[in-house]
Amino acid sequence: MGIHVAPRVLGIPVGDLDNVVYLVAGDRAVFIDAGYDVQADVDSLVRQWGDAGRPQVEAIVVTHRHPDHAGGARLLADATGGVVTAAAAEKPHIEEAFPGAVVGRTIEDRELMDLGGVMLEFVHTPGHTMGSVCVYYREERVLFTGDTVLGTGTTTINPEQGSVGAYVESLRMLLDFDLRLICPGHGAVIDEPQAKIREAIDRRLSRERDIVRLLSNGHHTSEQLFAALYAGIDPSLREVARRQIRSHLVKLESEGRVTIRGEEAKLETEAFPSQSASREAR
Template identity: 40%
Template sequence: MEIAPCIHNILTDLQHATGVTNTYLIVGSEGAAFVDAGWDRPGEAEARIAYWEKLGKPALKGIAVTHRHPPHWGNAPAIQRACGNPPIIATFTEKPEIDARMQGATVDRPVRDGETLSLGSLTLEFVEAPGHTYGSMAVFIRETRALFTGDNVMGTGSSVVNPGEGEISLYLQTLDKFLRYEPAVIYPGQGPVVTNPRSKLEGLIRHHAEREQQIVSLMAKAPCSIEQLFAAIYPDIREGVRHLARNQIRSHLIKLEKEGRVVAAGDVYRLSAR
């Protein structure tokens, strides 16, 4: 459906336990581009291709993949084959991660911060946005100041930063970077459109500062294991997301270790004596 002038979000009626990832189609006067491609599940690629055909098959200039996770590139090979062989676009950092998993295609155009793609009336700027993953990318429409954030910003709640795939410190730097773009609207990787970007971004920064302080305050009382921190911080969290919550604690501890504020002894963490 068209959710704003020139911007479409292609969601299917298919119900899956793994959830829904937004697939945006941006249409300018001289072409179009996808931002993310959705899960590679039965009927998903066909729905996206059919929607593009319904719009009159505008010249597809690119398929921008915001990061390495499968729901963001899953249908990219099928869309590429059916829609005139447009380049699949991602950052240099994400290219090897995506290429290793994606079958039938590769990232054709790796990009660096500030590179652009013209759709005629609209200019897409590719923004390096490490955090959720090391090579995450956002897409910024210069003319309308619309920001497509991938999973660095969710429509509801906060993003997940898994150890080994991204870092909290980089994530916070990216949120500050997004603020400097002064977006008029945010189109997130999952969930509804964010119509008050500054409030959302500042809220995410504040949330992570509060979570970090919560961890530090608990360790100020006594050294803690991740399980002890988890029990204190997330007493009522549902079973299906407990592993994600533990990973957020690990990611915060990695940040604090790098800053010299926390020392690990096996599975137990304590505040440094500095």
């Protein structure tokens, strides 16, 4: 049930979160992401590879450490002989979370991989996690984004694993790419890449403005911010929502705009009036 989303690119849905694994094939092939550590899902990836003529698998590129992307890497490597490949920052996390998984190759920012007729470029895009990567297929102007840009839902950032500041920087950097399509790790292909990237940047900055405004209105604790920003949220999403607030506060603190003490955050508006005004205006 793979879908040809671009020349030489097959999108293969797996799992239950609109996960998409991509098989990109020149003379040799790569998988981009591996889905969950679920044998039936990996079997379906291997079947699609079989239907494509079993090209030599050069790499199983894991865009980042999360289980819906990295979980199936070990099984997929065993079945296809591909080398699990990720950013160095992600390697220890992948190997720790998935026993038996070995990241056999780490990739530098802007490193190229020649598949014979298809040239891929790896682009480091820290933010969602610090070792998140995108893959650029320049000839077709296609960017594979993992969870950095999504077709469905909103990218979340756990402050233990990523950074809102780095995320926004990475998105701004991606605006410089000549893009026709984004192939996200979840959801359908995106055919207005620039608008989608801008939307993701704007969403982060607007959330940041909300938090700054609430802080200036006396909402100083995480719980006060949570109650104001996420009233009525699905209980299963509360922890994720709290982490988003935390990630934003950490960014503001790193910029000298906020001081965090335990559960309380305080604006540094008097110390940094001009700076916060200019940043908010962007």
